[in-house]
Amino acid sequence: MTSAEPELPSWAQVGEKRRAHITRVTALLDRWASEMSIASAEAAAWHDAGRWHDALRDASETDLREQLRGTSFADSPVGVLHGPAAAARLELDGEKRAAVLLAVRWHTVGNAAWDHTGRALFMADFLEPGRAFAREDRAFLASLLPRDFDGVFRQVVRMRLEWTLREGKPLFPESIVLWNSVSGQ
Numbered sequence: 001m002t003s004a005e006p007e008l009p010s011w012a013q014v015g016e017k018r019r020a021h022i023t024r025v026t027a028l029l030d031r032w033a034s035e036m037s038i039a040s041a042e043a044a045a046w047h048d049a050g051r052w053h054d055a056l057r058d059a060s061e062t063d064l065r066e067q068l069r070g071t072s073f074a075d076s077p078v079g080v081l082h083g084p085a086a087a088a089r090l091e092l093d094g095e096k097r098a099a100v101l102l103a104v105r106w107h108t109v110g111n112a113a114w115d116h117t118g119r120a121l122f123m124a125d126f127l128e129p130g131r132a133f134a135r136e137d138r139a140f141l142a143s144l145l146p147r148d149f150d151g152v153f154r155q156v157v158r159m160r161l162e163w164t165l166r167e168g169k170p171l172f173p174e175s176i177v178l179w180n181s182v183s184g185q
Contacts, residue, residue: 006051011089013059024128026050028142029120035146042116049103049121052090056082080108080172110157110178116149123156134159154182 006026008014014022029050033043056064064081068074073084087105095101102111103118107125111118127142129135145152157179164171 008051008055009093012055014054015058018054018057021128021130022051022054024130025124028124028128032120032145045097045100045117046120049100049117050124052086053104053107053121053125054082056086083107106174109172110175112177112181119153123153126156126160157182
């Protein structure tokens with residue numbers, strides 16, 4: 001699989017900046033899958049989660065809320081609506097892989113029920129090299145991941161929670177449960 005230009009669904013709403021981010025996330029996931037020699041089915045799940053996670057990131061709040069009307073996500077903050085909305089669209093399109101749907105749905109806040117697909121997406125979304133903050137630290141973690149997947153995951157969860165608190169943003173219950181599930185490991 002190549003991540004040069006990941007194919008997006010026809011319903012995707014992304015600008016060039018977001019498309020570049022998706023490309024970097026997918027490339028990182030593909031690299032890790034190769035370095036870790038994971039099975040082809042799981043590598044495909046990682047790739048697909050990467051290319052679909054932000055497929056609706058540039059959709060309007062009105063469109064996202066309309067897609068999520070009647071769900072538990074309908075009243076969520078606008079910044080987290082794109083994951084659940086993309087997962088819902090993927091299900092309508094026939095996507096059946098629970099790991100991929102769970103990864104896409106919760107990639108912004110985390111979920112303790114994730115397998116490696118969700119965890120890998122969460123890390124790739126944070127560690128992709130196009131982000132401007134803590135470049136050296138994030139590059140080091142990205143390079144370490146194939147040798148210490150769980151250790152890097154704990155560190156990324158911690159860093160994301162610290163950022164959320166520093167920015168004065170609310171912690172989602174799913175984020176807290178995720179931290180509690182990995183902090184004692």
